[in-house]
Amino acid sequence: MDRPDTSPPTMMQRILASDFVFDFTRAPLAMLAAAVVLFLFIIAILAPLVAPTNPFDPASLNLMNGFTPPMTPNMFTGQSFVMGADDQGRDLLSAIIYGLRVSLFVGVMSVLLAMGIGVSLGLVAGYVGGWLDNLIMRIADIQLTFPSILIAMLIFGVLRGIIPPDLRDEMAIFVLIAAIGLSEWVPFARTVRATTLVEKEKEYVQAARLIGLRRGQIMWRHILPNVIGPVLVIATITLALAIIAEATLSFLGVGAPPTEPSLGTLIRIGQDYLFSGEWWILAFPAVTLLALALSVNLLGDWLKDTLNPRLK
């Protein structure tokens, strides 16, 4: 007779047996969205290996290939491209893969920045309280009155003004990250502050204070792990917002520089050729952006519903 297995479950087993995974395997839409996001992330990270050509290598470009339609051989060179070629004869598929890389990099980095700022300020505001709390939340209130895209544009413009003109293109990506990150911190701060206010009255915090831990230690080691759940949900939703914000800014010409085109930049280029019938230069980057934004959004919505115990 087999003895029942009494060894404690491993980390992997515990994860697989959780409610979270259980719910996930029963939400086909969320699984599809997660698959799309994962696929796009992997492609973006492995861009140099996956892309047929390197769109930034001038040697791989042939101007004769300009405006080659998708799946048809070019009439001069005989070359054929899955998604066609753009105005400069660049393989559009490669350009999209590299553009996706820029879009995701900016999106993820700006969410991390917003999260860092928002969580820190929220913790301090909630735990320390007093005038500091008042000041931080007042700033948050005022910033919340303005749409975040407007704030991102302003920050972008100001940072551009501070940076010397010859460095503007080089620094553009980082300026973009700073602008979007600084425009999205408020939801993080408000949520963390609200949860911190509840947590700091609990007994484990009082116990930690009793044994004489410093305020910083209590905030980071004890309270933070307990408020991080909702933060992850907001991070997912903010990622969708950040990706769209980046695409919008780049589309308007005040985002990624021409040397490092993102999906938004590609759509901007594509718009110029709509009237002459070269639809693919616009359509493929647009569909990629849409798939990305929609999937991240769906995933965020699902996370929000699943992690919210009131809806169960």
Added chain:
Amino acid sequence: MLVILARRLAQAGLVLLLVALISFAIFRFVGSPVENILGQEATVADRNELIERMGLDDPIPVQYARFVWKALNFDFGISYRTAEPVADLIASRLPATLELAFISALMALAAGILLGIFTAINRGGFLAGFVMTTSLIGVSLPTFLIGVLLIWLFSVELGWLPSFGRGETVKLGFWETGLLTASGLKSLILPAITLGLYQMTLIMRLVRSEMLEVLRQDFIKFARARGLPERMVYFRHALRNTLVPVTTVAGLQLGSIVAFAIITETVFQWPGVGLMFINAVYFVDIPVMSAYLLLVGTLFVLINLIVDLLYLAIDPRIRDRNLRGG
């Protein structure tokens, strides 16, 4: 009531001064005004003369006070790029933006309320479900992509509507309007839809959920029991009770319409203040950026103030709570 009014006005004034401070900081400290105006080859004497004339050697608070005073007199300095007074630039472009924003807001409100009622009444029906699903996709689409897709469909493929500019305009005094000519109206359609679509879905969803909430209440059953026709029940009894939150949200959304006009104006090359702002950001034209911030900031503060006061006027409970609190 007077106490609340005074307190709200004071708050609004404080926020405005803060916005002006940020504007001033951008104007004064981002890039050097002297170098931007004179260029790098200017002599020291020229520079000193300009510093003297602009008062850049005065204490900072004095400069700030002068900045605010000038702004109150509609003097926002001179554009670095076009060398025109910024106030003239704004005055010539503001009508275009205001017309666009106003028409889109009107469209969003009308279509949003009607569709909201429709989807609430026909809950579970096929058409209502279709409208709700489409609206979800509409929310996920970035504004600029909606604009580009509309251009593709209606200007490129069908050739029905113009894809850029305002068409012919008529001058009414200082106000240049596109609402009085056929080509002006035609040019307005696509940008207005692009700009209003997001707000429309927002209002539609709000009206729908509020209607569903209200329709469950007893006074609706009562109205039906009294034998009122359905139309009366929906419009006279149910819709009226949803109007408080709708007013608030619609009012606050007016501000975002002005902000999102930046995107729409760029897509359609609409000659408004949004396009002016984006060009200013691109060319680092600091006085224009700072004046735009001041303009939009004032607009937002005003809208918030009006919505707050409207809310107080509509819902007596809030008025009482506020009075007791202060």
